[in-house]
Amino acid sequence: MDGGLIDSTSTVGQIQILRLAGNFDVTSHMPAREWLETAASKPPAFVVVNLSGVTFLDSTALSTLVLGKKRAQALNGDVRLCEIQQQVRIIFELTRLDSVFEIFLSEEEAIRSFRS
Numbered sequence: 728m729d730g731g732l733i734d735s736t737s738t739v740g741q742i743q744i745l746r747l748a749g750n751f752d753v754t755s756h757m758p759a760r761e762w763l764e765t766a767a768s769k770p771p772a773f774v775v776v777n778l779s780g781v782t783f784l785d786s787t788a789l790s791t792l793v794l795g796k797k798r799a800q801a802l803n804g805d806v807r808l809c810e811i812q813q814q815v816r817i818i819f820e821l822t823r824l825d826s827v828f829e830i831f832l833s834e835e836e837a838i839r840s841f842r843s
Contacts, residue, residue, distance in 0.1 A: 733758050734780050742773040742841050744834065748780025751788035759788075763795030763806070772804030775837040779810035784818060796828065805829070809837040 732755040734748040743766045747759060759776075766774050774795065778784075796806040809831040811819065819825040831837040 731755055731758055733762060736762065739838055741771055742775060742838055744775045744777060744838070746777040746780065749782065751778075751781045751784040751791075753785060753787040756787050756791045760791045760794070763791065764798065767795055767798035767802060767804065767806070770802040770804065772799035772802040773841045774799055774804065774806045775834060775841075776806060776808050777810050777834050777837075778808055778815060779812070781815055782812065784815055789818070789822060789824060792828070793824070805841075807831060807837045807840060809834050 732747050732749055732751055734746040736746065737744045745759065745762055745766070749755065751759065763774065766772060776792065792806065799806050807829045810833060811830060816825070819828070819830070829840065831840065
């Protein structure tokens, strides 16, 4: 896509999918933030963020995801995460954001979760 954080995007029905790769931090977060703002701008805002390629994230990345989730929920949607590498999952556990986000092992499971 932009050669940076965003690896690719796609849509399955009404579900928008964002795949990220690399470091998701203060220096790289803007493309993801802008994409999430657009994705969560009209209902229903069903968003899956695939973090399989993310090897590091910081508090700016976490706040970007939380902001996206709040925007999506305001439009009867949600942001769900999938394919998180262990070193990144630990950050979600330490910040207790693993209890805020629904986290799925696969992108397919995250997509299916919106259909049930």
